[in-house]
Amino acid sequence: MNPKEYKYTEEHEWICPEGGDRGKAGLTDYAQTQLGDLVYLDLPEPGTEVEQFKKMAEIESVKAVADFFAPASGKVIEVNQDAIDDPAVVNQDPYGEGWLVELELSKPSELDALMDSDKYDNFVAELEAEAEEEEPEEKEG
């Protein structure tokens, strides 16, 4: 399940608060399941300033291109080179080895606005229930 100590966005990013106003961020398990096999990560260079909920990266699966939004504002201090080299690690271990970026948070209080794991569990459960009822609307050329 989704780790208890992480915080989650409605766009299915997670951030794991660490000491010193830092946090690693990545894609949730739900997101990687929806996207399928990942094949390319377009991550920002270390040093890039990002703003909460603004697009900061693109994630590509075999089938689709998805935007990755910053779960919090701050500066990119590290990107996961292992995940860039082999994006399958994000599918295999989205909350661990498959982290994407490490951020130095400029406004740590922003995390209070994100979902905790219980809320996010419910959020995903509702999406899955809706998907069961609805027909897919995704289009293929």
Added chain:
Amino acid sequence: MSLLKKTPLNKVHHDLKAKMMDFAGWELPVWYTSILEEHRAVRSGAGIFDVSDMGRVWVTGKNAGAFLDRVLTKSAQQLEIGGAQLCLLCLENGGILDDLWVYRVGTERYLIVWNAANVEQKLDWLSRWSGQASDVIIDDESPNTVMVAVQGPTVHQLENLRSISHLPRFGHTQTEIGELNVFLARTGYTGEDGFEIISDAANASSLWESFTERGVKPCGLGARDILRLEAGMMLCGQDMDTDTNPFEAGLGWLVDLDKGDFVGKKALLEIKRRGIKRKFIGFQMKGREIARSGYIIFHSGEEVGRVTSGGYAPTLGVNIGLGYVPIELAVIGTDIEIMIRNKPVAAQVVNKRFYRRGA
């Protein structure tokens, strides 16, 4: 709310917890477990696809062959019984309405298998031209039937297909699989050996399970798309359409200008005489960025064309694509750039049959 058409295997897909998508108005699986796993199964073993979205239309009657010769770019009447060919349905201006397989099943019996898109438009088109001929019956059997493709290098070893393993490439026959009556052809859309099989809709799940219980892996549209892309096979409506002529699409080999008059012949002769300005090419990305359908192709800083299909090619471990460029750039080895995230990214024109089995 979207009202998607469901194939006779729809429940089977849902029971397998497939991720479903809308493909040309049909609810179909994009994958069951993983596109890459399903792709691998077809390149190294055997996979099964629900291709019931494709149209199955019988054309019969005394003038069936003459009628088909009037609307298709190659002669159906010249096929032997048991033979089949790929050909095009062109508009009067030479634009491509569809590519399709025509199977000659009897003296006056032909089966057409065409793409899922624009079925109403295509049926209207056939009726319009058959209105001028007597003794032609056009019967769309798609709603009453199921169609699956069983593809991969080990398919011919399957016990339930052993009796027809002698069938030549593109050959077809009416036969039985277990106790099910089927029409079966040695054709496909993956670049591998394999069969496409049509049966009554009522047989859908029995037919499917007769393969899956022998270890054939269920495969979705995601795998189908990258398999055909690796083999350089075109998707009508995406890689060519009514604004594309067969010569620029590299499909001149499907057009027989020496046969009698047919719809589009006059325009195609004129296009051939004038020469084409752009050409369909394959390209390979030099780096890891992925070109996708709709991205713009540049050369020396100028926009020169558009990507029609693109993606990751697992068999080759590189990123590949298809698209159109001016004829002078359609030369293997030419450097081009694909605009990805507002940056020109290096690519090179290569042979569009990226993957060949046994190669």
